[in-house]
Amino acid sequence: MRNQGSLRSTLHQRGMRMTPQRQLVLDAVRELGHATPEQVCKRVQGTAATVNITTVYRSLDLLEQLGLVRHTHLGHGAPTYSADEHEHVHLVCHHCGAIDEVPCELLDGLADLLAEQRGFALDASHLGLSGTCRNCRENPTAV
Amino acid sequence: MRNQGSLRSTLHQRGMRMTPQRQLVLDAVRELGHATPEQVCKRVQGTAATVNITTVYRSLDLLEQLGLVRHTHLGHGAPTYSADEHEHVHLVCHHCGAIDEVPCELLDGLADLLAEQRGFALDASHLGLSGTCRNCRENPTAV
DNA sequence: TTAACTGCAAAGGCTTTGCTATATA
DNA sequence: TATATAGCAAAGCCTTTGCAGTTAA
Numbered sequence A, B: 001m002r003n004q005g006s007l008r009s010t011l012h013q014r015g016m017r018m019t020p021q022r023q024l025v026l027d028a029v030r031e032l033g034h035a036t037p038e039q040v041c042k043r044v045q046g047t048a049a050t051v052n053i054t055t056v057y058r059s060l061d062l063l064e065q066l067g068l069v070r071h072t073h074l075g076h077g078a079p080t081y082s083a084d085e086h087e088h089v090h091l092v093c094h095h096c097g098a099i100d101e102v103p104c105e106l107l108d109g110l111a112d113l114l115a116e117q118r119g120f121a122l123d124a125s126h127l128g129l130s131g132t133c134r135n136c137r138e139n140p141t142a143v
Numbered sequence C: 001t002t003a004a005c006t007g008c009a010a011a012g013g014c015t016t017t018g019c020t021a022t023a024t025a
Numbered sequence D: 001t002a003t004a005t006a007g008c009a010a011a012g013c014c015t016t017t018g019c020a021g022t023t024a025a
Helices: A004-013 A020-032 A037-047 A053-065 A104-118 A134-138 B004-013 B020-032 B037-047 B053-065 B104-118 B134-138
Strands: A069-072 A080-083 A089-093 A099-102 A129-132 B069-072 B080-083 B089-093 B099-102 B129-132
Touching (some): A099 B104, B037 B053, B053 B069, B089 B104
Parallel strands (some): B089 B129
Antiparallel strands (some): A069 A080, A089 A099
């Protein structure tokens, strides 16, 4: 489901189409790396000014169902969307709001533990991890 | 800062008071274990019907600054507040919404890793961990 | 020509803000 | 009496819903 052709046929099987708007939303997510629906919308509007935020929300939902994008809740406010290829764990500093990324494999040990003890299959990328970043620890006065 | 006397004096030093509303909000959080601001408000209104949701929000903020309560983002919608004593990691199932709790110590290994590699001080209780719970894995048709 | 899709407007959850009245030291 | 606080109403974000016009197979 990675290339355009199979994407189109997947949609076609469901009686759906790859519209320009949907393509623009997907492109925007890929280009931006991480972005809120609002940011995606801004970006899309750079190319097609009349695209509505409602369409962005609906496209993001659809693309997520298709497994092409994924959203992550970083704590406060809007979630951020990223392309499925671009998977990692987010470290959110709740002092300054900085977001760092680390490989999902860092959580493998924890994932095994949770699977054993609770039967819980961890999805490391869907929620961020919060804490205090290096900078805020070293400069507690700042912010 | 655990007992009422020192709480009152902490507030007094700041020119603030422990009002009945604030006490009711704190009591409600402690009684409910986990609760959204809305749920806290309902509970408080059981005792004092005129207390406004705005007051609940402001009280929760204040109590959080004082280190008496803590909020956790579980993904969608409103955060849940709990008493500071009541610390643990939340496992959120993004299929059925079930919330499980595990001891924070389960994340000690990860916390050490993040501290070493990124200088990041993990706060295990502020964000939930998302994934698929045992029940949803064993009964994928359900929900 | 039918079904999917978009855009628009409105509404819905959650939260904050501004203001006035009240209560407490 | 001065200051913190509560309550109320309104507004602000973020998101969803309903609907009518448009587009594409």
